Amino acid sequence: MEITLSNLALKHLVSECQFLVNGFVNKSQSLDNSWLKLKIHTKEFGDKNLIITSNAFFVSNYSLSAKMHPGGFSALLKKYLMNQRIITFSQHGADRIVVFEFPTVFLVVELFAKGNMILCDKDMKIIKAMRKEEWKDRKLEHDEIYKFPSSRGLDPSTAGFEDFEKLIKASTKTFFGGAVDALNTSPLILEHAFDELKLDKKKDSVKATASEMKKLFEMIKDVYNNKSTKPFVFGGAIYTTNIGKSGEKEFDDLNSTLNAIVLEEDAKNLPIVEEKVDKKQNKQLKELAAKRNQTIGLAVQEKEAQEKGEKVYLHYNELKELISAIEKGKLKGLTEKEVMEKINKVKPIIKELDFKKNKLIVEL
Numbered sequence: 001m002e003i004t005l006s007n008l009a010l011k012h013l014v015s016e017c018q019f020l021v022n023g024f025v026n027k028s029q030s031l032d033n034s035w036l037k038l039k040i041h042t043k044e045f046g047d048k049n050l051i052i053t054s055n056a057f058f059v060s061n062y063s064l065s066a067k068m069h070p071g072g073f074s075a076l077l078k079k080y081l082m083n084q085r086i087i088t089f090s091q092h093g094a095d096r097i098v099v100f101e102f103p104t105v106f107l108v109v110e111l112f113a114k115g116n117m118i119l120c121d122k123d124m125k126i127i128k129a130m131r132k133e134e135w136k137d138r139k140l141e142h143d144e145i146y147k148f149p150s151s152r153g154l155d156p157s158t159a160g161f162e163d164f165e166k167l168i169k170a171s172t173k174t175f176f177g178g179a180v181d182a183l184n185t186s187p188l189i190l191e192h193a194f195d196e197l198k199l200d201k202k203k204d205s206v207k208a209t210a211s212e213m214k215k216l217f218e219m220i221k222d223v224y225n226n227k228s229t230k231p232f233v234f235g236g237a238i239y240t241t242n243i244g245k246s247g248e249k250e251f252d253d254l255n256s257t258l259n260a261i262v263l264e265e266d267a268k269n270l271p272i273v274e275e276k277v278d279k280k281q282n283k284q285l286k287e288l289a290a291k292r293n294q295t296i297g298l299a300v301q302e303k304e305a306q307e308k309g310e311k312v313y314l315h316y317n318e319l320k321e322l323i324s325a326i327e328k329g330k331l332k333g334l335t336e337k338e339v340m341e342k343i344n345k346v347k348p349i350i351k352e353l354d355f356k357k358n359k360l361i362v363e364l
Helices: 007-016 072-081 161-170 175-182 187-197 210-225 254-266 279-296 299-314 316-331 336-346
Strands: 024-030 036-042 046-052 057-060 062-064 088-091 097-101 105-110 116-121 126-129 232-234 237-239 272-274 350-354 359-362
Touching: 007 088, 007 210, 007 237, 007 254, 024 072, 036 072, 046 062, 057 254, 072 105, 072 116, 072 126, 161 175, 161 210, 175 187, 187 210, 237 254, 316 336, 316 359, 336 350
Parallel strands: none
Antiparallel strands: 024 036, 036 046, 046 057, 062 272, 088 097, 097 105, 105 116, 116 126, 232 237, 350 359
């Protein structure tokens, strides 16, 4: 099942998997569904299978059968990573990107859109990308210097209030819309913060007081610098903090969440063998199996929600420009019909627009 990790959940997952640091890669294999499996020997827990998908990674006690003749990217990883030690393992800022550092190379894992893995040397020159991609400001190709994609807003865990305040004051949107642009966080996390602090979401950004901005900023910063709650699924995404919504499913930790959700659906056509584990691990696996039937019922709903979320993520800048154009038209006194006609004449994207209901439906 396609499932999205919020950037905060990814931060907590990286923290949860820090036992992989100083582990040695014993095997690198491609699976039939384009996933990557790294067998890592850890000092504390022995051999562990690290599964990397297009939008997540997790440690599993299941053994998934690999391709017979993988070649390509998988063969290259085997050459560079075999018996190599994981020196560091970290998230890039608040983005859905994870970087594994080895003695001679970096493995950059991009967990958004279609996902990608990029092997770089110590100067960040690309040795090979799993998939070649190109944008106006960066290229994922051999011998290119790897550039991280532009972050969508400030990193809540490290940003300073002054920078946040400047962005809010410069915004032409509502206080809530300006905060969404200013901070690299989930809108649901922000919405919960607004509700908890009793802040007016519809207030113009320029009318937000210093006290209101400070309270909001500090609350979001605390969320990103605190430990996780029990992971839960809501609307096709995994969250690890209170968002004021009832989770569809709750789990003990992020690895068990991803094992239960991702393997049950996406790997159902792959041969899966449960490896020998100790009694404690076996108990955990039985609990995961018990959750299997509870999880499958959410498959279609979560996949549809995730696909919509990914489209928004991919078209973020386009949507941002669209909303700005709509707001300008509204300020000029144009009707919904007039705004739609002007914008759709350039590109037919708006399906429905209602100023009174703050409703916008687009086709991406």
